[in-house]
Amino acid sequence: MRVFKKRQTKVKSxxxxxxxxxxxxxxxxxxxxxCLIEVGHHGAVQFNNVYDEDRLLNNLYSxxxxxxxxxxxxxxxxHTYIVQLxxxxxxxxxxxxxxxxxxxxxxxxxxxxxxxxVEASAVTEHYYRxxxxxxxxxxxxxxxxxxxxxMVSDMGSELLYSESxxxxxxxxxxxxxxxxxxxxxxxxxCIRADKFYSFELLLYRLCSFNLIIRFSEMPSPVYxxxxxxxxxxxxxxxxxxxxxxxxxxxxxxxxxAHYHVNIYDCPSSASQREDKxxxxxxxxxNVEKVLKEAELMRRQILEVAGRDLFIIRVxxxxxxxxxxxxxRLRLVGGVEVPRYLLAEVYIPSSDVPEVxxxxxxxxxxSGGADNIDSSDEDEMxxxxxxxxxxxxxxxxxxxxxxxxSAGAILLKKNRLVNHMPPTYFRLNKFTRGFQNLIDAYGMAxxxxxxxxxxxxxxxxxxxxxxxGDLGHGxxxxxxxxxxxxxxxxxxxxxxxxxxxxxxxxxxYAGRYIILLMGVFSVYMGLVYxxxxxxxxxxxxxxxxxxxxxxxxxxxxxxxxxxxxxxHFYSGHPYPLGMDPVWAVCGQDSITTTNSLxxxxxxxxxxxxxxxxxxxxxxxxxxxxxxxxxxxxVIPQMIFMLCLFGYLVFLIFYKWMSYGGHKPAPYNAxxxxxxxxxxxxxxxxxxxDPVENCLDYMYPNERMIEFALVGIAxxxxxxxxxxxxIYLMRRRRKMQQERERDFKRMRRQTIAEMRSxxxxxxxxxxxxxxxxxxxxxxxxxxxxxxIHSGIHTIETVLGSxxxxxxxxxxxxxxxxxxQLSDVLWHMVLTKGFANTLPLYYGVxxxxxxxxxxxxxxxxxxVMMEGLSAFLHTLRLHWVEFQSKFFGGAGESFKAFxxxxxxxxx
Amino acid sequence: xxxxxxxxxxxxxxxxxxxxxxxxxYRYEERGLIxxxxxxxxxxxYLAWMVTFVMQLNPLTGPRAKQKIILGMIxxxxxxxIHDEKDP
Numbered sequence: 001m002r003v004f005k006k007r008q009t010k011v012k013s014x015x016x017x018x019x020x021x022x023x024x025x026x027x028x029x030x031x032x033x034x035c036l037i038e039v040g041h042h043g044a045v046q047f048n049n050v051y052d053e054d055r056l057l058n059n060l061y062s063x064x065x066x067x068x069x070x071x072x073x074x075x076x077x078x079h080t081y082i083v084q085l086x087x088x089x090x091x092x093x094x095x096x097x098x099x100x101x102x103x104x105x106x107x108x109x110x111x112x113x114x115x116x117x118v119e120a121s122a123v124t125e126h127y128y129r130x131x132x133x134x135x136x137x138x139x140x141x142x143x144x145x146x147x148x149x150x151m152v153s154d155m156g157s158e159l160l161y162s163e164s165x166x167x168x169x170x171x172x173x174x175x176x177x178x179x180x181x182x183x184x185x186x187x188x189x190c191i192r193a194d195k196f197y198s199f200e201l202l203l204y205r206l207c208s209f210n211l212i213i214r215f216s217e218m219p220s221p222v223y224x225x226x227x228x229x230x231x232x233x234x235x236x237x238x239x240x241x242x243x244x245x246x247x248x249x250x251x252x253x254x255x256x257a258h259y260h261v262n263i264y265d266c267p268s269s270a271s272q273r274e275d276k277x278x279x280x281x282x283x284x285x286n287v288e289k290v291l292k293e294a295e296l297m298r299r300q301i302l303e304v305a306g307r308d309l310f311i312i313r314v315x316x317x318x319x320x321x322x323x324x325x326x327x328r329l330r331l332v333g334g335v336e337v338p339r340y341l342l343a344e345v346y347i348p349s350s351d352v353p354e355v356x357x358x359x360x361x362x363x364x365x366s367g368g369a370d371n372i373d374s375s376d377e378d379e380m381x382x383x384x385x386x387x388x389x390x391x392x393x394x395x396x397x398x399x400x401x402x403x404x405s406a407g408a409i410l411l412k413k414n415r416l417v418n419h420m421p422p423t424y425f426r427l428n429k430f431t432r433g434f435q436n437l438i439d440a441y442g443m444a445x446x447x448x449x450x451x452x453x454x455x456x457x458x459x460x461x462x463x464x465x466x467x468g469d470l471g472h473g474x475x476x477x478x479x480x481x482x483x484x485x486x487x488x489x490x491x492x493x494x495x496x497x498x499x500x501x502x503x504x505x506x507x508y509a510g511r512y513i514i515l516l517m518g519v520f521s522v523y524m525g526l527v528y529x530x531x532x533x534x535x536x537x538x539x540x541x542x543x544x545x546x547x548x549x550x551x552x553x554x555x556x557x558x559x560x561x562x563x564x565x566x567h568f569y570s571g572h573p574y575p576l577g578m579d580p581v582w583a584v585c586g587q588d589s590i591t592t593t594n595s596l597x598x599x600x601x602x603x604x605x606x607x608x609x610x611x612x613x614x615x616x617x618x619x620x621x622x623x624x625x626x627x628x629x630x631x632x633v634i635p636q637m638i639f640m641l642c643l644f645g646y647l648v649f650l651i652f653y654k655w656m657s658y659g660g661h662k663p664a665p666y667n668a669x670x671x672x673x674x675x676x677x678x679x680x681x682x683x684x685x686x687x688d689p690v691e692n693c694l695d696y697m698y699p700n701e702r703m704i705e706f707a708l709v710g711i712a713x714x715x716x717x718x719x720x721x722x723x724x725i726y727l728m729r730r731r732r733k734m735q736q737e738r739e740r741d742f743k744r745m746r747r748q749t750i751a752e753m754r755s756x757x758x759x760x761x762x763x764x765x766x767x768x769x770x771x772x773x774x775x776x777x778x779x780x781x782x783x784x785x786i787h788s789g790i791h792t793i794e795t796v797l798g799s800x801x802x803x804x805x806x807x808x809x810x811x812x813x814x815x816x817x818q819l820s821d822v823l824w825h826m827v828l829t830k831g832f833a834n835t836l837p838l839y840y841g842v843x844x845x846x847x848x849x850x851x852x853x854x855x856x857x858x859x860x861v862m863m864e865g866l867s868a869f870l871h872t873l874r875l876h877w878v879e880f881q882s883k884f885f886g887g888a889g890e891s892f893k894a895f896x897x898x899x900x901x902x903x904x
Numbered sequence: 905x906x907x908x909x910x911x912x913x914x915x916x917x918x919x920x921x922x923x924x925x926x927x928x929x930y931r932y933e934e935r936g937l938i939x940x941x942x943x944x945x946x947x948x949x950y951l952a953w954m955v956t957f958v959m960q961l962n963p964l965t966g967p968r969a970k971q972k973i974i975l976g977m978i979x980x981x982x983x984x985x986i987h988d989e990k991d992p
Binding site: 431457549572573577581604655658 | 906907910913914934936937940941944945948949951952953955956957958959960961962963964965966967968969971973974975976977978981982983984985986987988
């Protein structure tokens with residue numbers, strides 16, 4: 001019995017949304033964290049009203065939230081170090097199962113993270129300092145080398161370039177005869193390459209020719225370290241500045257400080273400079289050894305950090321989410337210190353027992369028990385049934401629970417709420433793709449009929465009507481089968497990939513849609529008799545050519561096969577799909593296939609719209625809206641049937657009654673146009689009959705058409721005024737009942753004063769009825785009339801425009817067929833028909849085949865497939881779902897942790 | 905193939921498809937969904953086939969062909985022949 005009920009529940013689940021239970025969740029502050037962690041992993045509980053903008057926080061967990069943010073910042077800092085050194089950070093695909101978070105783990109994470117962070121920061125700072133010191137020594141050594149080379153080799157030629165020096169020397173010679181030449185002052189340093197030119201220009205403007213600058217670029221860029229920033233690789237210039245006077249050095253030094261030039265000491269003699277260079281080289285070697293050891297130590301620390309960093313990051317994000325949620329729940333309970341958190345939640349009815357089990361297990365694990373004892377479980381079951389059966393006061397409920405480590409309580413609410421429950425569908429990997437198509441348009445109302453089950457077949461079928469080609473359908477089947485077959489590898493790739501592939505995700509999510517699209521395209525390829533633009537002849541054509549020799553071999557022979565003669569048409573149509581003669585005789589086939597596809601589009605479109613109206617009727621029955629059923633849906637159905645159902649009848653009647661091989665007045669000459677007949681019906685006009693033809697398709701045609709038009713137009717005032725009048729009358733009746741209830745309530749108040757503490761069921765029913773009345777009075781009558789008018793206009797005009805909209809099935813089918821034909825005749829046939837020699841002809845044929853194949857996949861399958869997909873989507877969203885689907889619901893947003901992957 | 909036989913064969917095929925699918929669905933838990941898919945498939949495919957079949961039942965006009973096409977049909981299709989009678 002239980003198994004049968006369970007199966008019945010599952011059978012019903014997808015056509016309408018799941019039953020929702022409004023519950024109150026009471027959590028003890030000691031184990032609320034662990035309970036919510038388990039709830040988040042299960043993902044079947046929606047917390048109401050906790051993420052509103054005006055929600056007040058209870059501030060009990062604000063410190064915890066801040067602590068989690070701080071720890072995540074440390075994790076990001078360590079991650080930055082790890083990325084810099086290209087250390088391997090280990091990825092755990094099963095972190096959600098094997099490393100499930102508990103509240104006591106957070107302290108462990110905090111301690112280990114802080115310790116590793118302190119060590120990593122210290123080692124990194126030490127490394128940076130050593131590297132900076134090495135860089136400065138390298139700069140110093142390079143600058144000394146360049147200066148020494150310059151001074152030793154070019155000292156004499158310097159005098160030729162310095163005008164002021166020459167003048168100075170001349171002056172010295174005149175004052176003291178025989179004195180030594182003047183001693184040049186110089187200074188060396190290093191500057192960033194991007195700042196050198198402005199530095200040089202500034203010094204020239206300041207000192208003119210009194211200062212001479214020579215520069216040379218260092219062989220490789222060096223790292224610069226600034227606190228709080230990433231290490232930066234910069235190009236450096238070594239500079240040598242020489243001046244004849246010492247008076248300008250203070251200014252030069254100020255400018256050097258402003259431009260962050262590193263000034264280095266330079267001995268005055270060549271031998272001292274060489275000794276200094278050797279000393280610096282030795283020191284650089286020593287520092288590099290220490291630097292290598294520091295890097296090894298740093299790498300070791302980061303490898304230890306990288307071992308667990310992924311787990312810590314994932315669990316910290318979950319903890320942050322849980323603490324934020326706990327901070328938003330309402331505090332209830334104790335007098336001085338609150339001990340309980342209260343939340344209003346929606347849970348699917350079928351998941352309530354499972355959630356209760358999860359909460360009980362989380363409470364037990366939080367209390368320190370790791371094993372499930374059967375006696376404890378039985379005791380828990382006994383305690384759990386008590387709150388539901390016996391209405392004890394609240395204190396009595398809380399008292400026994402403290403003995404059992406304060407387990408969580410889940411109570412169902414039975415009161416009426418104004419807010420509509422969220423919509424939840426239980427899906428599997430096959431149905432999720434189709435449900436995503438519907439949810440992109442709008443979420444179904446609670447307990448509203450879901451279009452997705454019907455879309456599973458109608459969507460691929462209408463796509464195939466546009467795309468129908470046996471070869472292209474096979475390509476779609478192969479592609480989707482590959483994705484279905486390799487689904488485990490694709491999922492593993494999606495989890496492990498460091499960057500997201502959006503196109504692959506979309507195609508993978510829709511792989512079953514693509515499979516069904518391919519299957520139905522193969523079927524429509526059989527019906528259209530098309531495989532890669534060519535037809536095939538399985539059953540023998542119904543048409544034949546039987547001429548004598550003189551007629552056949554006449555060079556001017558050009559003939560239309562006469563459909564009225566048994567030599568040409570056998571009278572028995574091709575059993576499956578189009579006759580292959582239309583693929584062979586290319587000139588007239590487009591007229592015939594257009595006629596077929598237009599009428600097929602009309603027939604299928606009107607069938608789908610009538611199906612939608614049938615679903616609207618079913619929806620009204622299921623939701624107990626008889627007024628909507630009788631006053632809105634049935635008039636719509638009558639309107640559609642009288643006008644467009646009659647159009648479908650005309651199409652079939654003409655096909656059955658008129659034919660080229662039939663005698664007058666049912667032959668080809670007398671066949672009326674269905675469209676003109678339909679238009680004359682709407683305009684109530686009459687045309688003169690053609691000679692030797694009847695003026696009607698069947699007896700009493702005009703009378704029946706007038707009757708149908710009259711009935712259709714009679715339904716319009718019912719659509720317009722039916723529901724508003726009904727609501728007005730009902731509201732008046734409700735008002736009268738409310739007046740009577742008011743009198744009775746007044747009387748009951750007097751009775752209540754005499755006997756206190758007395759409750760009756762009538763009060764509850766009256767209260768609930770009054771609340772429902774209040775709901776309806778939210779809408780004013782003028783609004784209802786306006787809405788009804790808009791709906792009537794939409795129904796009448798929409799029926800015409802939606803029927804015309806289905807003609808896109810013909811338009812896209814024609815486009816696909818003609819494009820396929822163009823590719824065949826313009827690309828591949830040229831390869832077949834080439835008259836080149838063999839060793840040229842075969843490569844040309846191969847090239848044309850590859851061109852044809854690539855263009856077939858790129859244009860006909862991908863672009864045309866996407867176009868047909870979008871048009872099918874519009875046909876379903878607008879033409880089909882507008883008949884019955886409101887789509888104004890809210891989706892069920894469970895408190896859920898997303899699956900961890902490489903990017904999280 | 906005779907038109908009545910062809911019509912009967914295809915109709916019985918899709919009818920059996922729907923009935924057998926309906927019966928097979930009882931073995932699965934999602935029988936409502938399977939039933940819905942099977943019946944919709946049968947109705948859609950039958951409707952598409954029937955429109956094509958009825959449209960070709962009584963053609964108003966025939967195809968127009970050139971001499972090359974006529975000779976091809978006479979060569980490859982068995983019901984197309986050259987005879988000695990007078991042409992209409």
